[in-house]
Structures are given as structure tokens and as C-alpha cells.
Amino acid sequence: xxxxxxxxxxxxxxxxxxxxxxxxxxxxxxxxxxxxxxxxxxxxxxxxxxxxxxxxxxxxxxxxxxxxxxxxxxxxxxxxxxxxxxxxxxxxxxxxxxxxxxxxxxxxxxxxxxxxxxxxxxxxxxxxxxxxxxxxxxxxxxxxxxxxxxxxxxxxxxxxxxxxxxxxxxxxxxxxxxxxxxxxxxxxxxxxxxxxxxxxxxxxxxxxxxxxxxxxxxxxxxxxxxxxxxxxxxxxxxxxxxxxxxxxxxxxxxxxxxxxxxxxxxxxxxxxxxxxxxxxxxxxxxxxxxxxxxxxxxxxxxxxxxxxxxxxxxxxxxxxxxxxxxxxxxxxxxxxxxxxxxxxxxxxxxxxxxxxx
DNA sequence: AAGCCGTGGGG
DNA sequence: TCCCCAAGGCT
Numbered sequence: 384x385x386x387x388x389x390x391x392x393x394x395x396x397x398x399x400x401x402x403x404x405x406x407x408x409x410x411x412x413x414x415x416x417x418x419x420x421x422x423x424x425x426x427x428x429x430x431x432x433x434x435x436x437x438x439x440x441x442x443x444x445x446x447x448x449x450x451x452x453x454x455x456x457x458x459x460x461x462x463x464x465x466x467x468x469x470x471x472x473x474x475x476x477x478x479x480x481x482x483x484x485x486x487x488x489x490x491x492x493x494x495x496x497x498x499x500x501x502x503x504x505x506x507x508x509x510x511x512x513x514x515x516x517x518x519x520x521x522x523x524x525x526x527x528x529x530x531x532x533x534x535x536x537x538x539x540x541x542x543x544x545x546x547x548x549x550x551x552x553x554x555x556x557x558x559x560x561x562x563x564x565x566x567x568x569x570x571x572x573x574x575x576x577x578x579x580x581x582x583x584x585x586x587x588x589x590x591x592x593x594x595x596x597x598x599x600x601x602x603x604x605x606x607x608x609x610x611x612x613x614x615x616x617x618x619x620x621x622x623x624x625x626x627x628x629x630x631x632x633x634x635x636x637x638x639x640x641x642x643x644x645x646x647x648x649x650x651x652x653x654x655x656x657x658x659x660x661x662x663x664x665x666x667x668x669x670x671x672x673x674x675x676x677x678x679x680x681x682x683x684x685x686x687x688x689x690x691x692x693x694x695x696x697x698x699x700x701x702x703x704x705x706x707x708x709x710x711x712x713x714x715x716x717x718x719x720x721x722x723x724x725x726x727x728x729x730x731x732x733x734x735x736x737x738x739x740x
Numbered sequence: 741a742a743g744c745c746g747t748g749g750g751g
Numbered sequence: 752t753c754c755c756c757a758a759g760g761c762t
Contacts, residue, residue, distance in 0.1 A: 431758040438748065438757085472746030475761075509760045529758045547742095574758055583756065584751065614755095615743095644745065682745055720747060 393539065393596045394562040394569055400592035401572035406579070408436065409443055411571070419567075421495040421520040422453045428512045428519075429480055433473060436578070442471050453495070456481070457488035465647055466717025474646055474719070479507025497521040519567035526558045527570035531577025536560070537609035538581060541598035545610040553609075618684045622660050624653035624677075624722070625670075626692040626729035629699065633707040634726075636716060644681070650722045652703060656686055665702060668693050673732050677724045688721065690728045 405411070410427035412418050426446060430439040445467060450456040456464075461481060468477035483506045487495055495516070496502050503513040514525035528536075533546070536556045542549050562569055580587045588600045599605040627635040637652040639645050654660040664670050676687040708716050713726055 428758060433745090433757055433759055434747080435749075435757050470747075472748090473759085475745065476759090479760080507760065511759060515758065527758085530756080531758070571758090578758085646745085680747085682747090683743075 389596065390560045391562065393560045393593060396592050396596060397572045397576065398562075398565060398568060401568055401575065404575070405568075405571070406436075406575050409440065409447075419520050421497075421516065422456075423447060424520040425453075425483075425495060425508075425512070425516050426456075426480075428515050429476055429483075429507055430471065432476060432512070434471065438471065442468070452493075453484050454488050454493050457484040459484075461647075462717075466649075466715065469648065469717035470720055470723075472720075474648055476507060478641070478647055482506040483508065495520070497523070499523070499525050515570060518570050522567055524561065524563050524566040525570075526554065526561050527566075527573070528554055528557050529574060531574040531581075532557055532570075534583060534609055535573055535577050535581045535593075538586075538599035538605055539593065539597050541602060541608060543610055545612045547612070549609060617680075620656045620658065620660075620684050620686050621676075622654050622656035622686055622688045623662050623664075624651040624688050624690050624725050625664055626651060626690055626726070627665075627699075627701060628692065628694050628710070628729075629707060630694065630696055632710050634710050634713070634729075635701045635705055636708045636718075637703055637705040645719045645721070648719050649705075649708075649716050650719065651690075651725050652701070652705065653688070656684075656688075662689075664691060664693070668695070671732070673728050677721065677728055679721045679724065686721070688725060690725050692729050692732060 410423050427439065427443055430442055446456075449467065450459060459481065464481050465474065465477055468474065486505055487493060496505070497517070499513045499517045502508050502516050503510065508516070511527065511529050514527040515529075517523040518525040518527055533550075533553050536542070536553050537549065539560070540556050542552060542556070544552060576591070576593070580591050581593075584606060586606055588594055588597070588605055591597065591600070594600055597605070599608045629635075635652065636649045639648050639650050641647045652665060654662065670691045670693045673690045673692060676689040679686045679688065710730070718726065
């Protein structure tokens with residue numbers, strides 16, 4: 384529940400700054416326009432989950448061009464959508480995006496629910512995204528809390544409880560400063576502030592519109608907020624991947640299981656990834672081991688993937704789910720970045736051997 | 741409910 | 752180089 388006083392001053396200070404300094408972003412209505420398309424708001428919010436504005440830009444342009452409405456997206460083939468998402472990461476988002484578009488199209492007549500609860504029931508829409516879409520697309524008062532808001536609020540009120548334990552208190556504080564009017568602008572203003580001024584490291588307190596409202600700026604180190612619990616060490620794993628190239632210029636791509644890491648994506652066949660992976664190739668032959676391994680860092684472990692390559696004849700039939708893919712069109716396969724690197728390793732090897740002839 | 745789930749950029 | 756982290760959701 385919002386109260387008057389210091390809280391309302393924060394909102395008015397921030398909105399006044401936002402009216403002048405709002406970032407121009409592809410998914411925002413142009414200044415002075417109230418034309419917010421819920422489809423574009425929702426699509427951008429899902430893409431922006433744990434993902435930078437810079438990374439989302441080209442994907443948002445590609446998606447809205449190819450699928451201009453939720454109905455168009457709902458009609459997309461699964462493989463096409465997964466391939467279009469390739470490289471953006473967190474692939475469960477892509478599967479949920481499609482499920483959500485189909486739910487909106489079939490269960491809601493192609494119209495997004497306009498309440499937080501209605502949105503929250505959709506696949507891939509959690510507390511943050513439901514609040515953000517309700518506020519930004521539908522003008523409803525909603526308490527929008529993402530990592531930016533957590534940081535700004537923790538500083539405004541100098542909250543010393545470490546995350547994640549501080550979440551309830553941060554949310555209550557965010558509720559108190561959220562205005563009844565312009566909740567969507569307020570949410571976006573908070574995120575703009577967190578992205579450009581109240582940054583995680585080296586916040587620009589000198590130019591902050593909330594400087595006079597901020598408790599942390601009075602402390603020795605405003606950047607020390609929010610306090611965070613120590614994080615666990617990231618384990619290192621090993622793995623083997625197999626580049627199986629057919630004489631007619633095709634490579635065998637496996638289809639990964641729908642759930643789990645890189646779920647539902649194409650990739651090179653290979654071993655499990657662990658401390659002592661099985662290096663045995665899927666069949667015997669003149670395998671060539673390529674050095675060095677591909678180094679890749681995931682959210683919760685790092686990986687060294689050793690690539691092994693072989694040439695097979697036309698009649699070769701690999702095991703497991705997958706397909707032969709033309710190597711000169713590999714960019715269209717929608718490979719996750721790890722396998723793009725692995726493929727580059729294999730093809731660089733071929734360039735070298737070709738050059739020697 | 742803590743762990744799982746990608747990737748690229750910046751300090 | 753290495754570490755941090757970015758408009759989180761799901762189980």
C-alpha cells in the first residue's frame with residue numbers, strides 16, 4: 384500500500400527525469416504516443432529476461448519482422464522458432480514463448496490478458512513479467528521488481544539484509560514508492576535508472592535524479608548495496624563432441640532432448656559432460672582429435688569440449704535422433720553458441736588441410 | 741526452495 | 752584474465 388510523503392517524492396522526481404531522459408528502445412512507444420502493443424511488450428520482456436538490451440535488439444527486430452503478431456508467432460513451426468532464438472540463450476524461454484503465443488491465440492482469442500493474474504497464468508510469464516506487461520502495456524498499477532529495481536530500492540533505503548533474504552523487504556519498499564498513475568513509465572524509469580546511472584558498479588550518484596532521496600549515497604560506499612550472499616564456486620567439466628562429415632558435404636546434427644541444458648536445440652553428438660567423460664566415438668574409424676578443446680562457460684559450470692572429426696561415406700547411418708545438414712548452410716541450423724564454436728573448430732581444421740594440397 | 745538454465749560485454 | 756552480471760522462470 385502506497386503512502387504519501389517521501390515515497391511520492393521519489394516517484395515524481397524519477398518521472399520528471401524520465402520525461403527528459405527516457406531511452407529510446409525498439410519496443411517502447413515513441414514519445415507522446417500511447418500506442419503500446421501488448422505483443423511487442425510481452426515479446427521484449429521475455430527476451431530481456433536475464434539478457435542485455437544490446438543482445439536483444441537484433442532478435443527483437445528479426446522476430447517482429449518475421450512474426451508481427453501473436454497469432455503469426457503461434458503459427459510458427461517449433462524448429463523455426465528455436466533456430467531463430469539460437470544464440471540468445473536460456474532456450475526454455477523460446478519453448479515457453481511459443482506455448483504462450485499458442486495459449487493466447489487459442490484460449491484468449493489472440494488478445495493478451497490485461498491483468499497481472501491473467502498474465503501470470505501464461506507459460507514463461509512469472510511475477511516480474513506479469514507485472515511489467517500489466518503496467519507497461521495496460522497501464523495498470525503493478526509492483527515491477529527486477530534486478531534493477533532491487534538494486535535501486537536497496538540503495539534508496541540502504542537495506543543491509545543480504546539478497547535473497549532481503550527480497551520481501553525490497554518488494555514492500557518498491558510497493559510503497561510505486562505511484563498509482565503512470566506505473567508503466569515508473570517501472571521503465573526505474574530500470575533505465577538502474578541501467579544507466581544506478582549501475583551495479585561505479586554508480587553515477589553525481590547525476591542521479593534520486594540523489595536527494597537516497598540513503599546509500601550518504602554512506603561510504605553506495606555501490607555496496609544490495610548486499611549479496613557469497614556465491615558457490617563454479618565446477619569445471621569435460622566433454623567430447625563428434626563432427627561426422629559425409630562425402631557430399633553434410634554433417635550429422637543431433638536433436639537434443641526437450642528438457643535440460645540446450646533443450647530442444649540442434650547440436651553435435653557427443654559424450655555426457657562431467658569429470659571423466661567417455662571419449663569413445665559412436666563408431667570405430669579414422670577419427671582426428673582437434674586441439675585445443677572449445678572452452679565455454681555456462682551459468683553453473685564451465686566446459687572444455689574436445690572435438691573429434693571423421694569423414695564417412697554416403698551410406699553411413701548414424702545412431703540417435705538427428706539429421707544430415709548441409710555444411711554450407713550451417714548458419715541456418717540454429718546452433719547454440721557452444722556448437723557454433725565446435726563447428727568452427729572442425730571447419731578450420733579442414734581449411735588447413737585443404738590449403739596444404 | 742535451492743538449483744538449473746546461455747551468452748556476451750564490461751570493469 | 753577473470754569475475755560479475757543482465758527487464759527471471761521453472762521445478
